[in-house]
Amino acid sequence: MTVLEGARERRVRTGGIELCVAELGDPERPTLVLVHGYPDSKEVWSEVASRLADRFHVVLYDVRGHGCSTAPEPLRGGFTLEKLTDDFLAVVDAVSPGRAVHLVGHDWGSVQAWEFVTVERTRDRIASFTSMSGPSLDHFGHWINRRLRRPTPRRVGQLLGQGAKSWYVYLLHTPALPELAWRGPLGKRWPGILRRLEKVPAGTYPTSSLPDDAAHGAWLYRDNVRARLRRPRTDAHAHAPVQLITPLGDAYLSERLYDELERWVPRLTRRTLAAKHWVPRTRPDQLSAWIAEFVTSVEAEGGGEKAAATPKATGPYAERFGGQLVLVTGAGSGIGRATASAFAEAGARVIAVDLDAESAARTAETCRLIGAPEAWAETVDVSDEQAVEKLAAKVQAELGVVDVLVNNAGTGLAGSFFDTTPEDWRKVLDVNLWGVVHGCRLFGRQMIDRGQGGHIVNIASAAAFQPSRVLPAYSTSKAAVLMLSECLRAELAGRDIGVTAICPGLVNTGITSRARFVGVDAEEEKRRRQRSTRVYRLRNYPPEKVASAVLRAVARNEAVVPVTPEARGAYALSRFAPRVLRWLARVEPPL
Structure with a gap:
């Protein structure tokens, strides 16, 4: 029996075998057929299926010889792609007669x-x-034949790389050995191997049928791999829109395998995911979101030949962030607005958070116009712990767990240490440091509990490693953010949650027009604000470049990213010639 909670089960007979089919959701809605891999059964899809069942008719079946489906006799020759196609058509005719299905x-x-x-x-x-x-x-x-016919160092390297990743395929072609291993020690240890190497959560998967499933499934390789690789079909062109999701950490398949896929798939949507091989178990939230988005777009266009070939998002990281949930604080202007817009262009769902409700709403509207499937505005003071706690609870309840958190909200303060009052210190630290702490603690905890990874970006500053006699409070707050990020990165590394500290330099934003200058009267403070603003405008480094650095850092999981040339120079000096920075810190800037 199936372990899928709430599923309706039926048996479908075809070619002398009986397939176990489970159904979830309303049969009147579009039908999704989820097909499992090796050495799995349909239960590998349980987390994805439960997330899709409220919107679709979800169908899962045990491939012949797996789970509760019967095995062909004899096994040899019983798992050819032609017979597997017969099985698929039998299932489709039973669960969705007369209507095309969406295949996963x-x-x-x-x-x-x-x-x-x-x-x-x-x-x-x-x-x-x-x-x-x-x-x-x-x-x-x-793909193999093209590289063998026209070998180049790069192509040979690709062949050797994929050959090394395919080591298990050779073993599965050996007689009897795979069956003995799976029905012996490997079958017992496999759940633990998945938890250790793939970070697959413990639970009802894999099922007790694993040893037999894996032993039977070895014939999938024996009946098909050598025959098809030697004589591949020349007409293998897809006749339906295809969404390709590539886990970047897949230990068994190279990304290069899909370099020429457009030749075979005229209507292709590409996605990449920072995950390992078993994504149906480790990233069900992201998969269900992408599947639902893709199926909905195909249904809206009428399906088949009318379906759109590419997603609406046009940003350079659309494959990586499309459909992900991203929250940006301080999103009403400057770096925050540019970052929210960049994620929107990459197809992410964006939550724009700012103290100014009108500014947050403008950013959300902009995000919707430039590519975000959805965008929301929230008004929150990040220094208010209870307010951030309410926001985190609301987001999780209504939208799910955030995939990327960008703690950007900040405030500026300049002046002598001895002119900076305890109240001044509290205001700067409450926003620049405690705002980051609140965000990391509350949204980071949700990422941990979900167990599907994520990323936290903390916007620090070049002032974090470049001391200044006129920025003691601001520099201290940003140095704390940098160290917090480094500590948190170490703690969360084992949970597939990345942490990045972004350190811009002089960026043309509105922070100088709002910065406070202590130790001077109101008129002098106004003059210094105007002068600082002019300096930043003359430097004219756009916040969009910082936003690009944010997306790139998340995609690459970088730790510390100084952005502007002066920030990169100061960072290098802080590591290799700190005395130079200490000398520069003594220079009083012309205010």
Whole structure:
């Protein structure tokens, strides 16, 4: 029996075997068919399926010889792609007669699904296909042949790299050994291996049928891999829109396998995910969001030939951040607004947070216009712990857990240490440091509890490592943010949550027009603000470049990122020639 809570189960007979099929959701809604990989059963999809069931008719089935489905006799020759296609059509005819389905495959489920979406007899039965961690064997065969026919150092390196990643494929072709291993020690240790190496949460997956599933599934490789790689089909063109989700940390498949995929898929949407191979278990939130978005867009366009080939997002990181939930504080202007807009252009869902409600609303509206599927405005004082706590609870309840948090809100203060009152110190630290602490603590805890990774970006400053006689409070607050980021990065590394400190230099934003200058009267403070603003404008480093650095840092999981040339120079001096910075700190700037 299935362990999918609330699922309706049926049996479908085809080709002398019986397939176990589970259904969730309303059959009147668009049907999604989720196909599992090796050595899994349909339960690998349980977390994704439960998240999609309120919007779609979700269908999962155990591939022949797996889970509760029966195995062919004899096993040899019983797992060919042609017979697997027969199974798929039998399931589709049973659960969605007369209406095309949206296909989703992982690992060997994706390998099968590539066959389904490229053979003529399934035309008009598939509305879309979402592929993850499993290439078409035909495409793979042509990929290999092109590199063998025209070898270059780069192409040879790609072949050798994928060859090393495919070590397990060779073992699965050996007689009897895989069966003995899976029904022996490997089958017992596999759940622990997944937890340690892939960070797969403990629970009801994998099921007790694993040893038999893995032993039977070895014939998937034996019946198909060598035959297709030697003689790949030349007509393996997809006849439905395809969404490709590539986990960047996949230990078994190289990203280069998909370099030429547009040749075979004229309507292709690409996504990348900072995760390892078993994404249906480690990143169900992100997968369900991307699947729902893709299926909805195909349905809206009428499916099939009318479906759009690319997402609306046009930013350079659309593959990485499309559909993710991003929260930016201080988003009403400057670096915050530019960062929110950059994530919007990459197709992220954006929450623009600012103390000024009108500014936050303008940023959210801009995000919607330039590519964000959704954008919201929230008014919060980040120095108010209870207010941030309410915001975190509201976001989680209504939108889910944030994938990327950008703690950007900040305030400026200049003047002598001895002119800076305790109240001045409290105001600067409350926003610049405690605002970051509140965000990291509350949203970071949600990321930890979800167990699917994430990223925290803290906007520090070049002042964090460049001392100044006129910025004691501001520099101290930003130095604390930098060290907090480094400490938090170390603590969260084992949970796949990255932490980045961004250190801009002189950036043309509105912070100088709002900065306070202590130790002078109102007229002198106004004059110094105007002069500082002119200096920043003359420097004219746009906040959009900082925003680009933020997205790049998250995509690469960088630790500390000095942005402007002067920030990079100061950072280098702080590491290799700190005495120079100490000398420069004594120079009184012309105010």
